[in-house]
Amino acid sequence: MKRLNMKNLCFLVLFLFLSFCPVFGQTSKQEMFDTPEKTGGVYYAYPENYRIAQTPVPKGYEPFYISHFGRHGSRYLINDEDYKWVLDLLADAKKNQALTPLGEDAYNRLAEVWIEAEGHGGDLSPLGVRQHRDIAERMYKAYPQVFNNNVEISARSTVVIRCVLSMDAFCERLKEINPTLRITREASNKYMNYLNYHTEEAMAFTSRKGPWYEEYRKFEESHTRPDRLISSLFSDTTYIKKKVNPAPLMWALYWIASDMQNMETDLSFYDLFEKEELFDLWEVVNYRLYVCDATSALNGGIMMENSKPVLKNILDSANEIISTKGKGATLRFAHDGNIIPLAAILHLQDCYASISEPSDFYKVWSNFKMAPMAGNIQIVFFQKKGSDDVLVKFLLNEKEILIPPVNSDVLPYYHWKDVEAFYKSLLAE
Template identity: 60%
Template sequence: MMELKQILLCSLMWLCCVSLGAQTTKEEMFSTIEKTGGVYWAYPLDFAPQTKAPKGYKPFYVSHYGRHGSRYLIADRDYKWLIDLFEEAHREGALSELGEDTYRRLLKVWEEAEGHGGDLTPLGVRQHRGIAERMYASFPEAFKGSPAISARSTVVLRCAMSMVAFGDRLKELNPALRISYEASPKYMDYLNYHTDESNRFTSSQDGPWAEEYRKFEEAHTQPDRLIASLFQDRNFILKRVNPKETMWGLYWVASDMQNAETEVSFYDIFEPQELFDLWQCINYRFYVGNANHADGKGIVVANAKSLLQNILDSADEAIRKGGIAATLRFGHDGNVIPLVALMQIEDCNVAVSNPSEVYKVWSDFKIVPMAANVQIVFFRNEKGNADDILVKILHNENEVHIPVQTDMFPFYKWSDVESYYRNLLK
């Protein structure tokens, strides 16, 4: 009877956590407007304290997958075309007072961003150094002595730079660590994998969701007020300004400023509702492209199977061989999102299809902010059976639930977790 009560209590706690984590409201977005940046939301530092391991258990290994840290917009042209447009309007006297001020701000941003399209920002470096430092401080026993660490990233430079920032901080904390760094096509089949089937589904040109989304974006992109506030010459607008493209371009610049060093904001040129509506579009796009959209029937989430397989196999190797402190992997938002869905971490695997309903149950900034990460921490009772291993799972450094029975959350028996995930992979 007592065991049944424990099971029911654990289930209730899991359901409560799911419902709380799943809800996003317009009020939440308005109170922290930077969240409307979605995947550009800078890594939050409001995680809860770590739960102490059960008596006698010590950490000995950490398995990790992390998104690169904060970056600039993906290419220089994402800034430059806007600057060119505003420069032309400035020369022709077509800008309003607010437009002139916006133009000056864009020029200031360009001083920092020019030549850095797609690069890790200094904040991105600090984020990964911070995550590494907290990992080391939270699980010091795993990093004692001179254990080995495998660090691998995708071939994209910002991921490799994130990996180096992370490893450098660990090395500063313990110079005896033996870290091997690799950024190679050899590992892309699990660090950044996408099937042809999933690519067909997620195609914005002819995916089965594309036309519905086009109408949704059309309804949620209302640029007239914004354009009229920036440009005072109607003839210039008619001949030179694409209102929707300009609104979207400014949205991306505004969203990414939280990741840059230049202290400039563009949020004052938008109404909060405009930002919220644009974010809904992008949130839905990321949901379709990387998560468990109901019409996808799991084919997008399945992209993470090879990654989960590597996580399981690497853990088995670390347990068998010993002397391995961590396996560190670095990739992209499009890899973290299907991984947390496949692992069924709390609300990350929710399946819906209506674009208007997605943000209420799935929010990109909660799943995959800049530097988002998943950690599986392994604990062993050194005085007990060698196979007596517990794990806890962290998503963005917060302890999270998975659908595996436990009476000691956030800790799970590794044998139960591994069995669950290996069966899932079948």
């Protein structure tokens, strides 16, 4: 039998891994139609009761360190006004007998939602707390060797309260399981220069004066078709003419519908929309995030620069643990606009495609796959007694994922020296 050389062996291992392990693949309209919650994009709630099969660790290796970057958990809409102005408009229309039966029903539902939402604009929801507690527990149970007694763990978040509370929920669950853990929790402007960094070039590009915006504006305009929705809610055309701005109202109801999955109130607004309408609106949001946070060819790759500081922190933190023969974890908590470019610069599979045709954006990049509520990236480090070789495995939202530019003979595991060399080359660019 002819022996396989190393290159062929790598291709064989990659083929077997892709055959049996889940990868993201291309998003289809049917996927979005089947699960309308996904049209919420970054409002997609992290699945509960999460169970993902893991590839066995190579013989003799044990986990000793985890480098983590997480988005805050489920939250309410950013401002109370995002609910209130819609509620006030529907209340006024009801008073003027300008609502259809469906419109009155939507008003009654929104009034019930307001009972929970009032005063919570931008806040972490109870579901957001549960998500981070569950992720922490699964991490502990999957890699108990990392969390030995008296192990030191560093936890840092941005200064935004929902991130701080996400960090707190995560760390509290670890402490409940093992009270001896020594966890340092910090939320400070000192760490914003890598947890939530944006270059001046990136900020200038993403403004409405950026070269991408006019094409995007036309895309949004062509994909926002509110007439059917508005006529289904309002019975008086004169009232619509005088008091209703159709497009902003459609968008407001879309965001309310999208965020219901993150709240405790068990109501839905998806019945107000046709499936194509939801898909079209999601496509617009996905377009904007792909161009303004990810790797669309329209931005020339400048968004990955935003993640160089955190990538450097990941390398430095890992190498400090390795050099001191330590154990533990580094936990980081931030936002969707931070985890998206990080997934890109890490070159996680299906997270860094670069195309320029807007109608095809969703086929290569989907926001709900990168950054759902409580989305997270985990890099798990393994060592073997008597060996200096360190292996790492990457998880995106707790699913094993490949780093296609880096070769490996033990997929989905990688030799740290190879991964580190690749990332250092990116930092040097």
